[in-house]
Amino acid sequence: MFSKKIPHEEKRKYKRLDTIFPVEMQVLDRELKPLTNWHQGFSQDISKGGLCIIVNNLNIEKPLNLTAQDTNLLLQIHSPVSSRCFLAYAKVAWVKKVQELPFEQYVAGVSFSRIDPKEINRLLNYVFLKKVVWRSLQVLILGIIVSMAVVVASNARLNARNKVLFGQYSKLLNKNLELNKGYAKITEEKEVLAQMLDKGKLDMEKVKESLNNLQEVKKQEIIKLEQELLQVRKTTGESSQKEARIKDLERKIEELKGAKDKDIAKLEQEIKSLKNKEAMLNNKLDEALAKEQKMQDEYSAVAEETALFAGKFKDRLYDWLKNHQVQKTGLIVSFEGDHNLQNTTFTYDQALAVIAYTLFGDYDKAKRGLDFFVHKAERMDGLGIYNAYYSKSGEVAEYIAHAGPNLWLGIAILQYTDRTGDRSYISLAEQIAQWINSLQDRDGGIFGGKRISWYSTEHNLDGFAFFNMLYKVTQKEQYSDAANKILNWINKYAYGNDSIPINRGKGDSTIATDTYAWSIAALGPKLLKELNMDPDGIIDFAVKNCLVTTDFINRSGNVVKVSGFDFAKHQNVGRGGVVSCEWTSQMILSFSIMAQYYVSLGRLEKAQYYQNQVLKYLNELNKMVISSLSPFGQGGWCLPYASQENADTGHGWRTPSGSKTGSVASTAYTIFAISKFNPLQLQSK
Numbered sequence: 001m002f003s004k005k006i007p008h009e010e011k012r013k014y015k016r017l018d019t020i021f022p023v024e025m026q027v028l029d030r031e032l033k034p035l036t037n038w039h040q041g042f043s044q045d046i047s048k049g050g051l052c053i054i055v056n057n058l059n060i061e062k063p064l065n066l067t068a069q070d071t072n073l074l075l076q077i078h079s080p081v082s083s084r085c086f087l088a089y090a091k092v093a094w095v096k097k098v099q100e101l102p103f104e105q106y107v108a109g110v111s112f113s114r115i116d117p118k119e120i121n122r123l124l125n126y127v128f129l130k131k132v133v134w135r136s137l138q139v140l141i142l143g144i145i146v147s148m149a150v151v152v153a154s155n156a157r158l159n160a161r162n163k164v165l166f167g168q169y170s171k172l173l174n175k176n177l178e179l180n181k182g183y184a185k186i187t188e189e190k191e192v193l194a195q196m197l198d199k200g201k202l203d204m205e206k207v208k209e210s211l212n213n214l215q216e217v218k219k220q221e222i223i224k225l226e227q228e229l230l231q232v233r234k235t236t237g238e239s240s241q242k243e244a245r246i247k248d249l250e251r252k253i254e255e256l257k258g259a260k261d262k263d264i265a266k267l268e269q270e271i272k273s274l275k276n277k278e279a280m281l282n283n284k285l286d287e288a289l290a291k292e293q294k295m296q297d298e299y300s301a302v303a304e305e306t307a308l309f310a311g312k313f314k315d316r317l318y319d320w321l322k323n324h325q326v327q328k329t330g331l332i333v334s335f336e337g338d339h340n341l342q343n344t345t346f347t348y349d350q351a352l353a354v355i356a357y358t359l360f361g362d363y364d365k366a367k368r369g370l371d372f373f374v375h376k377a378e379r380m381d382g383l384g385i386y387n388a389y390y391s392k393s394g395e396v397a398e399y400i401a402h403a404g405p406n407l408w409l410g411i412a413i414l415q416y417t418d419r420t421g422d423r424s425y426i427s428l429a430e431q432i433a434q435w436i437n438s439l440q441d442r443d444g445g446i447f448g449g450k451r452i453s454w455y456s457t458e459h460n461l462d463g464f465a466f467f468n469m470l471y472k473v474t475q476k477e478q479y480s481d482a483a484n485k486i487l488n489w490i491n492k493y494a495y496g497n498d499s500i501p502i503n504r505g506k507g508d509s510t511i512a513t514d515t516y517a518w519s520i521a522a523l524g525p526k527l528l529k530e531l532n533m534d535p536d537g538i539i540d541f542a543v544k545n546c547l548v549t550t551d552f553i554n555r556s557g558n559v560v561k562v563s564g565f566d567f568a569k570h571q572n573v574g575r576g577g578v579v580s581c582e583w584t585s586q587m588i589l590s591f592s593i594m595a596q597y598y599v600s601l602g603r604l605e606k607a608q609y610y611q612n613q614v615l616k617y618l619n620e621l622n623k624m625v626i627s628s629l630s631p632f633g634q635g636g637w638c639l640p641y642a643s644q645e646n647a648d649t650g651h652g653w654r655t656p657s658g659s660k661t662g663s664v665a666s667t668a669y670t671i672f673a674i675s676k677f678n679p680l681q682l683q684s685k
Contacts, residue, residue: 015045015046015047015124015127016044016045016127019044019080020042020043020044021042021043021044021077021078021079021080022040022041022042022078023041023042023043023051023053023075023076023077023078024038024039024040024041024075024076024078025038025039025041025053025055025073025074025075025076025110026038026039026073026074027071027072027073028072028073028074028089029072030072032072032074032089034074037658037659038076038339039056039057040055041053041054041055041056042054042055043077046120046123046124046127048120048124049111049112050090050093050109050110050111050112051075051077051090051109051110051112052108052109052110053107053108053109053110054105054106054107055105055106055108056103056104056105056106057103057104071091071092072089072090072091072113073090073091073092073110074087074088074089075087075088075089075090075110076339077119079119079123080123080126081122081123081126086116086119088114088115088116088119089112089113089114089115090110090111090112090113090115091110091111091113092108092109092110093109093111094108095107095108095109096108181612182295184605184608186288186291186292186295187292187604187605189288190285190288190289190292193281193284193285194285196281197278197281197282200274200277200278201278203274204271204274204275204278207267207270207271207274208271210267211264211267211268211271214263214264214267215264218256218264221256222253222256225249225252225253225256226253228249229246229250229253232245232246232249233246313622313637313674314671314674314675316636316637317625317637317638317639317667317670317671318356318671319636319637320636320637320638320662320667321353321356321638321664321667321668321671322357322360322362322365323636324336324664325353325365325368325369326391326392327368328392328394329372329376329389329391329392329393329394330365330368330369330370330371330372331345331350331372331389331391331394332349332350332353332369332391332664333345333391333664334346334349334388334663334664334665335641335656335658335661335663335664336628336638336661336662337656337658337661337662338656338657338658338661339657339658340657341656343390343391343392344388344389344390344391344397345388345389345390345391345397346387346388346405347385347386347388347389347405347406347408347409348387348404348405348408348665349663349664349665349668350369350372350409350412351405351408351411351412352408352412352664352665352668352669352679353369353664353668354366354369354370354409354412354413354415354416355411355412355415355416355668355672355679356668356671356672357369358412358415358416358419358420359415359419359671359672359675359677363416363420363422366412366416367416367422367424369412370412370413370416370425370428372389372394373385373409373428374425374428376394377389377394378395378396379401380401380450381435381450383431383432383434383435383438384401384406384435384449384450385401385405385406385432386398386399386400386401387400387401387402387405400449401449401450402448402449402452402459403436403439403447403448403449403456403459403462403463404448404456404458404459404462406432406436407432407436407459407462407463407465407466408462409432410428410429410432410433410466410470411465411466411469411679411680413425413426413428413429413432414429414466414469414470414473414682415469415682417429417473418469418472418473418682426473426474429470430470430474432466433466433467433470433479433482436463436466437482438450440482440485440486443485443488443489443492443493444482444484444485444486444487444489445460445486445489445493445506446459446460446463446486446489454505454506454508455493455505455506455508456504456505457490457493457494457503457504457505457512457515458504458512458514458515458518460486460489460490460494461490461515461518461519461522461523461680462518462522462680463482463483463486464483464486464487464490464522464523465521465522465680465681467479467482467483467486468480468483469682472682473682487523487531490523491531493505493506493507494506494515495531495533497509500541501516501533501534501537501538501541502515502516502519502538502541503515504651510568510650510651511545511546511568511569511572512567512568512651513542513546513565513566513567513568513580513583513586513587514567514583514586516538516539516541516542516546516587516590517542517583517586517587517589517590518586518680519533519535519538520535520539520590520593520594521586521589521593521678521679521680521681522680522681524593524597524681525593525594525597526597535594535597536594539590539591539594542565542587545569546565546566546567546568546569546570547563547564547565547566548563548564548565548566548570548577548578548579549561549562549563549577550562550576550577550578550579550643550644551643552579552623552624552643553659554623554624554626555625555626555627560623562579562620562623562624562643563579563616563620564579564580564581564584564617564620564621564624564643565579565580565583565584565586565587566578566580566583567580567583567642567649567650567651568649568650568651570650572650573648573649573650575647575648576644578642578643578644578647578649578655579620579624579642579643580641580642580649580666581621581624581639581640581641581642581643581663581666581669581670582639582641582663582665582666582669584617584620584621585621585669585670585672585673586669586673587617588613588614588617588618588621588673589669589672589673589676589677589678591610591611591613591614591617592610592611592614592673592676593678594607594610595607595608595610595611595614596676598610614673618673618674621639621670621673624639624640624643625637625638626638626639626640626660626662627660638666638667639662639663639666639667639670640659640660640662640663640666641655641656641661641663641665641666642655645657645658645659645661
């Protein structure tokens with residue numbers, strides 16, 4: 001960027017407000033095409049013709065060797081007069097660097113080239129009414145500088161604490177993995193030693209049996225000789241031949257009694273060797289047991305510490321989530337950082353937020369989030385909830401109503417009801433059930449929506465979970481029947497493909513990672529086996545086909561390798577691998593469910609394998625945590641929707657724009673994964 005001395009007459013044009021207000025700016029070329037991403041700035045100096053803007057790291061993307069005449073700006077001005085913002089086009093009049101460290105800071109004067117006269121007059125009238133005078137400018141600037149210094153210092157301290165917490169949590173997750181691997185190694189060593197001891201005992205029995213047989217043969221020979229000796233002695237008469245025979249028999253008997261043959265000696269030596277080996281194996285087994293006990297003690301201590309840091313990590317994510325609820329409507333902005341979606345709430349994301357509020361016992365926020373749909377939300381046919389609404393006004397943002405978002409809102413209501421006992425929203429859940437019933441075909445399958453011909457396995461898994469939960473809460477058989485019909489449809493149309501275990505929909509063999517994760521979460525391993533589905537095979541297929549490793553620019557600005565789960569088999573989409581934070585969290589939750597299942601069966605080695613996967617991919621998600629850019633949650637923690645912006649998911653939509661766009665769905669599902677909380681089943685009881 002260029003630098004220029006500020007003309008005195010230029011500075012006189014500005015009028016100063018007693019408050020600062022945000023001004024975001026984007027550098028455009030001569031044809032008004034963006035050259036940079038959005039930069040956040042602040043202003044309190046305004047005139048009829050322009051603004052004076054304070055902005056940090058103005059050339060953060062790349063040096064722009066432009067002149068003032070070449071530089072166009074698109075400004076997004078957050079008016080201090082009202083909560084709204086408006087756009088303006090401007091030219092750079094001058095730029096001055098006012099700070100080098102700890103970060104570069106610029107003061108820029110811009111001249112409006114296109115702006116709504118009503119908006120600028122409203123601002124100037126506001127200045128006049130506030131009686132802003134030039135002499136107060138220096139005092140206010142000083143206050144701003146002091147405030148900024150305090151904020152910078154505060155943020156520096158916060159970032160330092162965050163860095164420590166991230167590092168400690170990551171270290172503990174890796175330590176857990178190490179201990180688990182060590183524990184598995186000791187368990188294997190114990191099993192080998194036990195097998196060797198068992199084999200040694202069998203070998204000992206065989207050798208002892210052989211020794212006993214030889215000794216029995218020797219004993220029988222002695223008895224035979226003694227009987228012959230007795231017969232010889234009983235014969236009448238004395239003769240030298242008789243005496244010689246008696247002496248010969250007595251000698252043989254003595255030799256047999258006193259001497260050991262080679263075979264017996266060999267067997268006795270073999271028994272001695274086996275006893276020594278058994279003693280050595282028992283010593284090794286004792287050592288392994290001692291190591292195991294030591295490792296168990298260490299694991300208990302590390303697990304307790306990990307749980308503590310996981311709780312802190314989860315709390316920080318939740319702080320970001322709860323701070324973004326709009327008080328007026330109770331809605332939450334789905335994506336923070338994507339300017340195209342900056343005021344949009346997707347119903348699915350709202351449902352996840354309500355579940356998170358409920359999980360944290362923040363029932364007032366959960367109620368506000370549900371009240372909107374009871375009292376304010378416009379609906380399709382008076383029943384169906386639309387896919388998206390504007391968070392500030394509550395007006396419909398997307399006049400499409402799909403089954404999935406409606407079902408998830410119903411699931412959120414049932415989780416809230418089950419946890420609190422408050423049945424205020426059951427009528428809304430039953431209205432959703434009524435609308436969903438209108439979408440079912442004769443086989444029980446749920447269409448994607450009204451006048452929609454396609455089916456989604458994901459929606460039908462949601463439907464099974466919803467109706468099953470609704471039956472448990474209301475005890476109405478009609479909902480149990482609806483759940484069973486959907487289950488039959490899933491088993492008939494979604495499962496059973498030889499090459500692809502789970503279809504994305506009826507007649508649609510596209511791979512969708514969430515259908516694999518939600519099959520485990522919605523149905524559970526036991527029911528899947530009853531349907532002749534292999535839950536381990538489902539997991540293995542998702543790992544084999546959807547696991548990717550890719551580059552990600554982390555919160556420190558460094559490029560790191562992250563592993564996680566793509567939306568689909570990325571080779572089929574024609575792009576590189578993309579890690580979905582939400583769907584990776586869903587897979588982590590599935591790993592947890594599988595681990596618990598194998599613990600219940602007493603198959604601890606298998607359970608340990610899945611628990612290791614939980615720790616491994618939680619650590620990968622830890623790498624992807626970003627800092628909030630919102631004025632409401634500056635520096636807060638959240639997860640992006642994916643590792644790449646504006647990427648094709650392979651399922652008809654793209655990931656949000658903005659390299660640091662926080663996602664409600666990703667953040668909420670990461671909270672669920674850390675908590676081992678399955679939203680598709682009631683768990684409070």
